[in-house]
Amino acid sequence: MNVSLNWLATHLDLAGKSIKEIDDLFTFAGVEVEGIIPRGITSEKIVVAQIKEAVQHPNADRLKVTQVDAGEGSLRQIVCGAQNYKVGDKVPCALPGAELPGGFTIGETVMRKVESKGMLCSASEIGLPPGEDGLLILPADAEIGKPAKLFFDSDVLLELEVTPNRPDLLSHYGMARELATLLKTPLKPLEVPAVTTVAASAIQLDAPAACPLYTAVRISGVKVQESPAWLKQRLESIGLRPINQIVDVTNFVLHELGQPLHAFDAAKLSGDIVVRHANEDEVFLALDESEYTLTAGDLLISDASGAALALAGVMGGLHSGVTETTTDILLESAYFTPQGIRRTSRRTALSSDSSYRFERGVDPQGILTASALATKLILELAGGSAEASIQVAGEAPVLTQPVVLDAQKLDQLMGGSIALPAAEEILTRLGLSKLADGAWNVPSFRADLQRHIDLVEEIARVHGLANVPSRFLGAFVPASPVDAAYDADMVLRRRLAALGLHECQTIKLISDAQVADVLPLRPLQDGDVIRVKLPLSEDHAVMRPSIVPGLIASAARNVRQQAKSLRFFEMGRVFRNAGGGKAKDQESETLAILLSGSNLPTGWAQADRHADLYDLKGILSALLGERKITFAPKERAGFVLASEIKVDDQNIGVFARLMPARERELDFTSAVYVAELDLGKIRKLLNGISHVEDLPQFPGSSRDAAMELPIAMPNAKIEAVIAKLAEPLLVSAECFDVFTDASGIKIAAESKSVAYRFHYREPSRTLKAEEIDAAHQSVLDALVKGLDVKFR
Amino acid sequence: MKEQIEAIQTEALAQITAAGDERSLDDARVAVLGKKGTLTLVAAGIKDVPKEDKAAVGQLLNAARTVITVALEEKQVILREVADRAALEGIDVTLPARQLAVGSLHPLTLIRDQAIGILRRMGFALAEGPEIEDEFHCFDALNTPADHPARNEKDTFYFDSGKLLRTHTSSVQVRTMEAQAPPIRIIAPGSAYRRDEIDATHLSVFNQLEGLYVGTDVSLPDLKGTLEYFLRELFGTSTEVRFRPHFFPFTEPSFEIDVKLTIKGQAPRWIEVAGCGMVDPAVFDAINRSRKDDAFDPEKVTGFAFGMGLDRLAMIRWGIKDIRLLIENDVRFLKQFA
Helix, strand or coil: CEEEHHHHCCCCCCCCCCHHHHHHHHHHHCCEEEEEEEECCCCCCEEEEEEEEEEECCCCCCCEEEEEECCCCCCEEEEECCCCCCCCCEEEEECCCCEECCCEECCCEEECCEEECCEECCCHHHCCCCCCCCCCCECCCCCCCCEHHHHCCCEEEEEEECCCCCHHHCCHHHHHHHHHHHHCCCCCCCCCCCCCEEECCCEEECCCCCCCEEEEEEEECCCCCCCCHHHHHHHHHCCCCCCCHHHHHHHHHHHHHCCCEEEEEHHHCCCCEEEEECCCCCEEEECCCCEEECCCCCEEEEECCCCEEEECCCEEECCCECCCCCCCEEEEEEECCHHHHHHHHHHHCCCCHHHHHHCCCCCHHHHHHHHHHHHHHHHHHHCCEECCCEEEEECCCCCCCCECCCHHHHHHHCCCCCCHHHHHHHHHHCCCEECCCCCEECCCCCCCCCCHHHHHHHHHHHHCHHHCCCCCCCCCCCCCHHHHHHHHHHHHHHHHHHCCCEECCCCCEECCHHHHHCCCCCCCCCCCCCECCCCCCHHHCEECCCCHHHHHHHHHHHHHCCCCEEEEEEEEEEEEEECCCCEEEEEEEEEEEEEEEECCCCECCECCCECCHHHHHHHHHHHCCCCCEEEEECCCCCEEEEEEEEECCEEEEEEEEECHHHHHHCCCCCCEEEEEEEHHHHHHHCCCCCCCCCCCCCCCEEEEEEEEEECCCCHHHHHHHHHHHCCCCEEEEEEEEEECCCCCCCCCCCEEEEEEEEEECECCECCCHHHHHHHHHHHHHHHHHHHCCEEC | CHHHHHHHHHHHHHHHHHCCCHHHHHHHHHHHHCCCCHHHHHHHHHHHCCHHHHHHHHHHHHHHHHHHHHHHHHHHHHHHHHHHHHHHCCCCCCCCCCCCCCCECCHHHHHHHHHHHHHHHCCCEECCCCCEECHHHHCHHHCCCCCCHHHCCCCCCECCCCCEECCCCHHHHHHHHHHCCCCEEEEEEEEEECCCCCCCCCCCEEEEEEEEEEECCCCHHHHHHHHHHHHHHHHCCCCCEEEEEEEECCEEEEEEEEEEECCCCCCCEEEEEEEEEEECHHHHHHHHHHHCCCCCCCCCCEEEEEEEEHHHHHHHHHCCCCCCHHHHCCHHHHHHHC
């Protein structure tokens, strides 16, 4: 809401208050100050000066050199380009140091080799509305040397954000009332003529729930024309465009008192005013020249003919309003219930200063006051005569009730920082009054004060949290399973960062196209993807069932930025239905990893090597400590080399390489390896060890064996044979070489050589060579028997 | 024989002096002291020396052996020193490193971890709840009227099922109070969603940190003390903190919290960092109805709640000008947090 400081000052004395003090005052009243915009001359260094002499500039045809008296005892030389003045005129002079609008500071300069010690100013140069070309000529009686701002209105426009619970602040009077309370200064009385009312015969209230009170006053014989300067200035000071006195008065009263009014051209009405709900699909042609199709919930002001005159509380009709030819007006002031206005405003996407106030709730006791003030002003400005009494249909709703303040609870909540009398004094200042039974009567404009806690809020707000002590006294609560999960996640994050991966944060809404890149732990069926109903864009339409698509998109973006090494991970929630939509809205947490491009930074000592699947496997191994990770191939749509990732036969995630065609489509120049793991399962694997294992007391011994195998034989088969044999002396077996030769020279092209090192040990004694040889032979025999390998 | 020994010694010392590396030095040693070395052969001939001269010749032999051995050892030390020096020649310590891959944690993780660390020290435990929520937990239980603007389909993501994406982490407050009785002292970091077009200051998915403390005699001083302490730990012990009255449907009284911060190159100014307030009794009433008990009797328990935007905290902390940097994952951005 825009508030003019000058306008505000018509209601209370703000003299001597700096802008900063005003800012703080609003801020601590709970009103956010979003902007402070000074209007008019602000600098004290722009003074009245008289031009004593003006001669042609020796080096410039269009400039004159003037000598001016700025009240300093001696004359000041200023070069000036204006033509509209004569010697003896008084004009505004910006002295060196004066700040002009736009942040421009005047200094002493030399213009074409002639000194100039200041600037003679036009109206627009000092922040006033632009006038005639050239210098601003001041009145002849302006006192030389005085600040020029004294001769012009200056103002400050405040852009304020009022919270929805405080509709009483949506006017200058309401805001002034609040400031007066906080400043403990008196509010100037509002000059409104006494109101007389009469039960309306010509108003038919068909929707009393949506409009419990409707009033109207007929003013006849008005002459519609431009508003006087003071009124135009008021409206312009808060950014409104003046139209004519009638419309301007209704706007003025709205911003003065917070009560929206509407003026109809009485000549355009036929018969009674009817306040009724719209018919389903009734079309309303509004002031903004748009047509709105209404529903039965919308409230209309119509006449006896049924013609819709206004969308109640929201906007007037195109043909019922005041024009230059209007002579008789009907001035509406009413209470429309907030819910209805809110619904209509939202549904039609029509919002006005009027609907803004009605949907927050106007003061039911302010309706007649507003009408009376507007009538008085219209008569003053447009002539004519008004009915003696305001026609009233319905009754003002009573929205407040006495509220009890629980002193004990107040004391508890405030931590004893305010004594009861001081708290009661705050309520009194806010316009509440204590009833005989101890309850507090609430003024009609504070319908937000309904409960004890609402009174406490007022007391806390006015008292200020600065005056409340700080206390630190927490009850003990044990750590939760969420704490344990968080700690495990941080361990994983730090390990991954230490392994050279960058943690990412991608958006949890992905596009339909990205669904092709998902790598969920269990494949998706039709109906397993969760879509939002009204996505902001196609790019953010689906709740991610997997983090991998986000990482792929981030990696692709980095490739476009010439990144060479892509090592990413992200942890977070994924969303899906299960069983083709049978189990809904399942949320779980996963860890996704992506590797592509250079495995290490390249340099003088390092050749470039691109990451491959074994690098990713290595990262997983390092992440899970001593756990043995195995990959079990299992196809996934959209990917190649897809495998289930297993630890101790437990399936903990999925690994794959992006389909090479998709890699090319995204401009990747090297293979993209991804993995997505079930965080719930990984956290459990991080539990650490329960006890240490004793170090071996006796030496072990190792034997190597190189075996020739068909090239397609997976290593897992060798491991399986060794595991199945369970040779008691065999402690470990590791593959240390794999050799192939496509040319078939060193080994047949369809074969490969796989070399293993086998470690043998007996915990209780040193083994004899024969025992080791026997154990080793049993391993070799098993391999021959199981896989038909040949040893080289 | 004496002359012979002296000659051997002289020649051996000359060879030792001439030796340019350890290998020629070893050759010199073998030539004199080896199995067939000159001095060894002479020593073998001592059995032919007359008995009365044996002692003198023996002494001569030992003296020569000692002199030669010492010379060998001294020369070896010198040669090794020379070799050590030579081995270091040509090593350029100013060449760049053999680099390792260095990773990083995301700035949101860093700020979240710091915030959680402080609050845990103050005795808060973590809590969580679903991101796909229902209207009860996101709005109704939080005293948000049915026609509140936030409940509009223009501002909130809904699903065909009628569920929605939570617009704030405050729904975790409700979930926690449904499941546990007071005292409750939780923090809940998590994502929240609003139908905001993505631009330099808005994301449709953003991150919040929620806090809730409910017990007997939880008061405004507790709220103030806790949040002041938290913010001073986060932004520095002398940070000025102010509480501005505000309005939220689910707390009363409500405040917004500003801290006075200096952003590089700017004058210090108040920057909004969090919202907070005392839990509105209407929220407790809703919880009791949902629990079908009166564990949260508003006559007996009070509480405070707070919430803050982690993305915003990260932006403030590191002077991040465009919030989209937090989701674009540009390596050049992420690397700075290594």
